[in-house]
Amino acid sequence: DAMVIQNPRYQVTQFGKPVTLSCSQTLNHNVMYWYQQKSSQAPKLLFHYYDKDFNNEADTPDNFQSRRPNTSFCFLDIRSPGLGDAAMYLCAISSTAGTDTQYFGPGTRLTVL
């Protein structure tokens, strides 16, 4: 059974039109991460939640926001998507922020027209 569920799997939006991506987990792990992976590139961490504590990477654009209303769910909001935001967005979970393994979801492929 899937541990990390991402919806939708494919999202098409227009330039500047806000979009929300969803991630849920079945394991009640403390930590949830959002990564951005552009074509043929390595995943890049955007931010993570340790429980309710939000941790933003220094180079994550302000255009990207996140919400974690409860342990199971986490959302990625892109306020005004640009063409450069087209990518695969990956959600991952781990039970602590230490050396515990991160388990990834299937990803959401975002296309910006």
Added chain:
Amino acid sequence: EDQVTQSPEALRLQEGESSSLNCSYTVSGLRGLFWYRQDPGKGPEFLFTLYSAGEEKEKERLKATLTKKESFLHITAPKPEDSATYLCAVQADNQGGKLIFGQGTELSVKP
């Protein structure tokens, strides 16, 4: 600056032809080194975690090893279903669990 470099970028093998993928890293303090497999259009699938130099882990045709500067993913007698991109990532001390990924090695195994 913490950095991960994988080589080669792409590797083509015949079925049954064993080989190794390399992951070189520089990190201020290594907490863990991770190997993932990623199929096209999918999220990374966890393979191994290595914590200290000299450690080795095996799973089916795959074996991962770790030294103080690099890790190898050895593939013995690969099959076409082993074709995928293999990602190496490190976790450094005081980075809150952040994974720093290499660019990956795209492996293609022909029957």
